[in-house]
Amino acid sequence: MLKLLKNEWKRYRLFSIIMVGVSVLVGLLLVLAMFLISFYDDIDDSAILAAGNIILVSLIIYCLPYAAVIYGILSYSTDIGRKGMIFLTPVPTWKVILSKLIYTSVFFVILYAISRCSIMLTYSNVAADEISEFFNLFASHSILFRSDNVVLNAIASFMQYFFSIIHMVILVMASISLGRFSANSVGVQVLLSILFYIAISMIESIMTLLIFRIMSIFNYSTGTFSSYYIIVTSWIGFIISIVFSIALYIVSVCLTDKKVNLVS
Amino acid sequence: MLQMENVNVHFGAQTALDNFSFNFEPNHIYSLIGPNGCGKSTFMKAAAGLLKNYTGNVLYCGQKVRTAERSKIAYLPTHPVYYRYMSVDDMGAFYEEFFPDFSRSEYNSMIAFFGLNPKQKLYGMSTGMVAKVRVSATLSRNADVILLDEPINGIDMMGQEQVWQIIKSINLDGKAIIISSHMLDQLEGVCDYVVMMNAGRVIFHGDMAQLRVQYKMSVSELYRMIYAQYFQAMAMRGGMMQ
Secondary structure, rough: HHHHHHHHHHHHHHHHHHHHHHHHHHHHHHHHHHHHHOOOOOOOOOHHHHHHHHHHHHHOOOOOOHHHHHHHEEEEEEOOOOOOOHHOOOOOOOHHHHHHHHHHHHHHHHHHHHHHHHHHHHHHHHHHHHHHHHHHHHHHHOOOOOOOOHHHHHHHHHHHHHHHHHHHHHHHHHHHHHHHHHHHHHHHHHHHHHHHHHHHHHHHHHHHHHHHHHHHHHHHOOOOOOHHHHHHHHHHHHHHHHHHHHHHHHHHHHHHOOOOOOOO | OOEEEEEEEEEEEEEEEEEEEEEOOOOOEEEEEEOOOOOHHHHHHHOOOOOOOOOEEEEEEEEEHHHHHOOOEEEEOOOOOOOOOOOOHHHHHHHHHHOEEOHHHHHHHHHHHHHOOOOHHHHHOHHHHHHHHHHHHHOEEEEEEEEEEEEOOOOOHHHHHHHHHHHHHHOOOEEEEEEEEHHHHOOOOOOOOEEEOOOOEEEEEEEEEHHHHOOOOOOHHHHHHHHHHHHHHHHHHHHHHH
16 A cells, blocks of 8 residues: 555655645745734734635635645546556555545645644734634534534544545546446546536435435424534435445446556 | 457457457467457457456466456556656656566666666657667566567667567566567567467467478468458458348
């Protein structure tokens, strides 16, 4: 596995370094901007926080960690194409795909950590005692877990985001495999891959919605609509996406095995 | 050693291998020849364990060729397969990491023999130079079966001679080398056994030295004669059908 990861690093080190560099740069610029803004007395803290939140959420939190998804798609689609020499080796397909997921995970964690560190530093510029607010900020993104412990909330938020990224990469990989398996022409393969992606996402959403509806019927009958109900249904959606991810990983491995590179 | 038993491969309506059966024995260098589209490359892919959608059996030492068998079978595809980041040295490092039978020292000496710069990036090289690197990497493996699909494509005349020289220097003890090429004149000096293919089937095969004595002509001439007869018969059959 280490050899595979080393190979992935060699292939994508430039992309990885650039994305990490961009994340650090954007993070530092934001910290610097917030630091400079804090000198102005006529701007109150809430205005600074609002501005900071907008920039951070749009630039760092959502955009930059998605570079890990771009890596996953690029790496997989290149390898199942005619240039992918990894499938000439005696390494089993499941290992190759798993190595890409591990690299995606590590890459994501690094980008995520950079973005969160910049948030932390930004908050520390506003007021030292408001660092604890940092945890609350991204704890609010998690709907799977809520407790009084802000650290646990933060971990839950991270896990939810992390898993959604991995799930997205696996979904794209499976869609590419299905598209490639269903047609010979590259154009049709791309089109089918997009259609498969939409179709699988829709099936997953419909299943989650169905369970949500069933749960709500149950809740209406008891006459309560609590946060507990939202957390439970969110967990069901989360578990469905885990089941889908495992199934799609197996689909990707089987289809890649059936129709590997070099075969027109 | 490498057995093909009634192998059938179809790509849509097109038949690439049609009941292909042949047993490749060790200690031979096979020349696999035939017109374009006769199924040579498909055979190579199947033998390398890269084809899954076929019927019949592709066996290496009695075992079905799967991913694990690729550690005993070296395969050089027709088209260049390498990663963009790779230099000549990186190619050697990649093979060293993923193929336990790869000899880095042999690779380095072959690269030096071809006069290539180990630090040069592959994407900046000409087709012929990349082909030399790929041939060096494949032949530096101590594999039991070596499959070379058009190994001299794009290589200059002197380079071609160097490739044949390297192949001839390989210790064949327990090994089978299968070379697919259209340069039969050159293959005659390298290979000892010929397998002629057409429309996904083996139509003729034999020991080259024996064939020369038996037919009192070179294998290249024999090849031309066999295919001329074959195509004539096909044309007549087509005419009769019309």
